[in-house]
Amino acid sequence: MTTLSKKKKHEGLITGPSFFWLLIFFIIPTLIVFAIAFKPATPFGGIGEGWTLGTLFDLRNPNYPAIIWRTVWLSLVSTVVCLLLAVPCGYCIARAPKRLRDVLLLLVIVPFWTNFLIRIFAWKVLLHPEGMLKQALVFLHLCSPDATLLYNPFTVLLVIIYTYLPFAILPVYAAAEKFDYSLIEAARDLGASQFRAFTRIFLPGISRGVWTALLMVFIPALGSYVIPDIVGGPGSEMIGNKIAQRTFVDRNLPHASALSALLTLAVMVPLMITLVNHYRQPVVQRKGKGAAQ
């Protein structure tokens, strides 16, 4: 009994700091977002007294469905493209000889660690009306001198893919590195085509990495704000831009909260699924180890 309570005390002692820190600075603030979504705004940029459903009704503003739809399609398309690129890349890096693999991995990791404002800005320089790419395209007669490469939804899509692709490649690589490639050879020996061996053996084998990659792109893409802000125009705003605009320009915090609450709910679904998946995994492994002893 005393050892049990001592154990409990020890657990509480090492869990406490992070538990309370995240309770105060993560859980409570998130709840506050939901609460303030039901508060009226004051004309001076503050939060009014009492409770109202008015802010939520404001979300029916005719602009919003278009912005929400754009946010969803940009996130979905960028996720699909990132996965289509990440799977062959992850495979290629995992199967490369050791020295080449180290170089390739370094080349993928450097953009991953590079400041993301700079990576976005690099595209602005590249696509700038007087920039080199535009000049080259005009020179090759591939685009007209007055076409704009910047400030449209496709530029936003391109830069979202550029920004989050390393986040997709790394988990796919991690899974592909552990994959047992003799399984593919076995499938081929048994008469499976290259494509069939790939879809029926390799893809299921690295599914965990693909799933992580999917979340690593889709969720941050839903919350994009800087990318459309810098390379997008008025016709390529996403939910994140509206949240920032309501916060910093109009100073209507209840409205910004209502939008944030909406985004939080959208993110919650995939988040919960991963959490359950992730937490279950180590428990199963642990039980397996225990049974073996």
Added chain:
Amino acid sequence: MKRSRIPFFTTLAVLVFFYLPLVILSVNSFNDSRYGGPWNGFTVRWYVRLFQDRQIWHALQNTLIIASTATLVSMVVGTMAAFALNRYRTRLQMVHYGMIYSPLIVPDILMGMSLLLFFVALNVKLGLVTIFLAHVTFCISYVAMVVLSRLQDFDFSLMEAAQDLGAGHWTAFRRVMLPLIMPGIAAGGLLAFTLSLDDFVITFFVSGPGSTTLPIHIYSMMKHGAPAVINALSVILLLVTFVLVSASRTMREKIQ
């Protein structure tokens, strides 16, 4: 058996895609034309201008203060969290795991927004302190995850062996476990430091007057002209990143 060449060519194309904008940016940082237009001759004046900019130095100083303090605090708190998650399998740890994992996934803008509302509701003045609090919040999760993955590979029979040989619990922990876990804690700290240095979105929401960090300064330069100076700054930051990543990879290989 013939292997498909598609993966190889995709990887090549992706690497070109990754580096083309960065290379053009670097070339442009030596271009003597204000808006990065056609080549106007070689110059280093953007670099000179950069080093004379006092605001940048001030912003860098703020960034380093926040990054180092936030890293220290999150290393301690995050490591303790990882030990708790690894050692106990209780219902509390299940909730704890959810709390640690969620900040890794939740988009930055939501975290920034919720912290801003939290500080506004409590009437806290926005500034370096609020940025520090926000950074520790997301850094804890990264440190905890990195240390946790290290702990999962740790062979606990080593601890038992040490205790069988007469070491007390604390001595065994300090002399056997800590040195073996240290590379994980250091890797977590390095990750936290870089994330704190780079963070823009969350910082932007919780910063106040006079607490400009480097990413915020870069953002305002992007918005209000001075593109050529950002090119020069970007090249320096790219070089720093490259050196840091290579160094941490060689260090890790030496340890293994």
